[in-house]
Amino acid sequence: MDQQERIVSxxxxxxxxxxxxxVSMDEIASxxxxxxxxxxxxFTDKDALVEAVVNMELSGSEDDCIKYIENSENPVHEFFMALDMIRDMLRLMNPMLIYDMQKYHPSAFQKLNCYQNEFVYNQxxxxxxxxxxxxxxxxxINVPILARFRLVSVFALFNPDMFPTGKHTLDDIIREITMNFLYGIVTPKGQKLLNKYNQQREKQIQHDEKGK
Structure with a gap:
């Protein structure tokens, strides 16, 4: 890893x-x-560094999305794999990160918006x-409308005005949103799979919690 990559990482x-x-530039250097x-x-300034970090994160996220789509058993299972990926990300992510980016680094936030509105929407x-x-x-179901609704509802959880920090965990919010979304669109055939994957996920979460 070269010096520039070390700084971004x-x-x-x-x-x-x-x-x-x-996080100041002094703290990063230290x-x-x-x-x-x-x-x-x-990097000419913090804006440039934030953009480089966003580029790295989005590239990794895109690769992860493609992998879980390829490894999913069916579209319902794909939602649960995405939930696990988001859960892992939220464990490492400060909930104020998106807000900070939107308010103080609009160029980087625009990159995130483009990623959401193009790549994530298409998936x-x-x-x-x-x-x-x-x-x-x-x-x-109206696929384009529901795809847009799903996109907006997922990223709304990072809005501190809509979901104040500390009242609910981000993992609880995304799970509640996702399960209600899926139950609203599945057929009886899809609901059987939904119930199956949900039970499996709950058991895994309980197992993880016991292992802490």
Missing amino acids: KAHELFMRYGIRS NLGISKKTIYQF IESNLSRGVAEELYRAD
Whole structure:
């Protein structure tokens, strides 16, 4: 890993843990054991570093999405694999990170928006279309509208005004949103799979909690 990659990797780690606003360039340099001047050799300012971190995160997220789609058993199972991926991410992520990005680093936030509105939307739309074709989702659903609704509802959980920090965990919120979304669109055939995967996931969560 070269120096620039080390800087991006450490900044990513610190931003995920503490949020963006609360982490200074001095703190990033100190954690790396380098001078702040060295960071500025690669990044003109914090905005540029935040954008580099976002690019790295989105690239990794896109690869993960493609993997879980390829490894899923069916469209319903794909939702549960996505839930697990989001759950793992939320464990490492400060809930203020998205808010900080939107308020203080609009260019980086625009990159995130483009990723959501293009890549993520297309994956959701594809899932819904395949679910209808496989008779797991109702044939009468409006795929484009529900794909957009799903996209908006997922990313709304990072809005501190809508879901104040501390009242509910982000994992509880995304699970509640997802389960109600799925129960609203599945056929009886799809509901059997939904119940099966939900029971499996609950057992796994209980097992994980006992292991802590």
